[in-house]
Amino acid sequence: MNRSPSRRDFLRNSSLAGFGIATAASSRAFGFQNANDRPRVAVVGCGSRWDQRATGLKSSYGLGKDFPKFADIVAVCDVDSDRTERAAVLVKDWLGTAPDQSTDYRSIIDRDDIDIVHIVTPDHWHAKVLIEAMLSGKDAYCEKPMTLTIEEGQLVDKVCKQTNQIVQVGTQQRSMRQILTAIALIQAGRLGKLTRATCAIGGGPTSPALPIATPPKNFDWDRWLGPAPKTDFRLLAGAPNEVKAWSRTHYDFRWWYEYSGGKLTDWGAHHADIATWGLGKTETGPVTVDPIMVKHPVEFKDGYPVEADRYNTPTAFNIKSTFADGVELVLRHDTDNGILFEGTEGRIFVNRGRLTGAPADALKTNPLPDGALDEVYKGKALTSHLENFFQCVADRSEPISDVFSHHRALSTCHLSGIAARLGRKLKWDPEKQAVIDDDQANALVNRQKRKGYEIELS
Structure with missing residues (x-):
């Protein structure tokens, strides 16, 4: 080339x-x-x-x-x-x-x-x-x-x-100051040894049955499906959202397992990422994933929804992932949106609006050392997420949100979705990155792509 x-x-x-x-x-x-x-x-x-x-x-x-x-x-x-x-x-x-x-x-x-x-x-x-x-x-x-x-x-x-x-x-x-401060507090040992991170990410919505419809002339439905299974376009007007419709596409793709993972990956990608970072698990994964409670808007059989005409991702859930050292990462739909870190010497809660808890309050009299946030931010001064990207494009350094740590955090979200779909506890080998003794679950670790849309590494 x-x-x-x-x-x-x-x-x-x-x-x-x-x-x-x-x-x-x-x-x-x-x-x-x-x-x-x-x-x-x-x-x-x-x-x-x-x-x-x-x-x-x-x-x-x-x-x-x-x-x-x-x-x-x-x-x-x-x-x-x-x-x-x-x-x-x-x-x-x-x-x-x-x-x-x-x-x-x-x-x-x-x-x-x-x-x-x-x-x-x-x-x-x-x-x-x-x-x-x-x-x-x-x-x-x-x-x-x-x-x-x-x-x-x-x-x-x-x-x-x-x-x-x-x-x-x-x-x-x-790239948010309160998040970096939370990570810096953890890394400074202000919470003691961490035992659990709980991510409250909200529950997914439901929809009525959506009728088969004709895609708009300006919209290539087959191309939009791409690697996903071939299926009918569905649309129903009257939804209480900005686009005034329920569908299988555009913003609503989030609520279909065929194209996403519902809140488990939509908000889980955010909060589980921070939880994994704080727990120091960015190079490994859990050894068990337990769907303590999961509610879907449709019935599932062998990991797949039996109905194709309505949203199918979880509306409520409490899923616990446990690492080899016993530390837990929990994804749940209820409680205040954010991440709760619990340690042997304290706990903090952080989200996009605030950082609370005794270790955070103590910063007024016992601040973090100078440069603590820069150290967490991979040696750079805190800036916008986009600016950090362009800095790294120019100096060829690793961005703050690299693919490697994101893959590990997101794997916990994906495993939570697989456990939710199958309705059973999974055993995971974080080194081999495979489910142990469960062929059905491993089949969902890798989904077959539609012909013509395979991923080719050449």
Whole structure:
């Protein structure tokens, strides 16, 4: 493949001494010589996490609008052509130049002039797009959860090590001050020996039966399904949400095991990530996963829902994962959203809004040492999650939310989903990354991809 060695080598070797917030008009502060040296980004998936306005809503929520501070968006892609067109309009407003549009990511993933891929697809597409991006020499910002299955995480790990590409997972809690303070307190021994982390992540919703419907002309349903099983498009108007409909697609994909893992991976990817980090388990996994209580909105048989016309991920759950040393990580739907760390000498509760508990209160009179948060933040000063990514793109260091630790944390979430689907306790070998003496469970560790959508490592 022909590359652009001078520009790409510059991007890879740039120093960030004197790094500052960059804007579309000011790239020198970012460490690049001129505007032409700004990284060039392709967006794959233009849904609400990228920018809600691309979905037809008025809110500007989403990460897309922050990218022009650091890079040029040169291509946008979505299987919904309406979203692609709206995204192109937004990018032109931000940068003054309209990006190329596509409904097939393959047309842009291997372009020589693209340095970074922002992956904002539904979960079941994340790993395939990410792996192909890395193999084509691209860095990536991949929204969470990084994978649909444990095996996908193993493949992402392998390719990331092989290619040395920079990948930031969108678990932005790792770039929040109160979260870093909680981790620093734990690492300083302020809680004593940790015994348990409880992640309250909320329960999933239910839906009525959804009728088979005809996909909109602007929407490629078969392409959206991609590696997932072929099934009917379903839609029912009248839902009490912003899009006023229940469906199998767009935002609602989260509530179908075929494309996601419900709250276990949607919010679990955030909180289990922090819990695993705090517990010091980022290079291992649990040895047992016990679905103490799980409620699904549909009946399951042999790990699969018997009905295909309504949401099927858990609405309520209490699932306990236990590590070899007896430390526990619990995922549950009730109690206040956040993470409760319990140790032999204290406990703290942390979420996106607050950090509480006696060890946190004691910071007023017994502060952490200078530089403690920088040490937790892999030696860098705390900044936004996106800025941390672009710092690492320039200096080729590991981002705060690396694929390796995310895979381990997310494996606990995936195992919780498998245990929930089968309704039984699992024994897990964290070294071999396989379920022990349970072929049915191991079949869910790796789900077969639809023909034509397999992940290829070449």
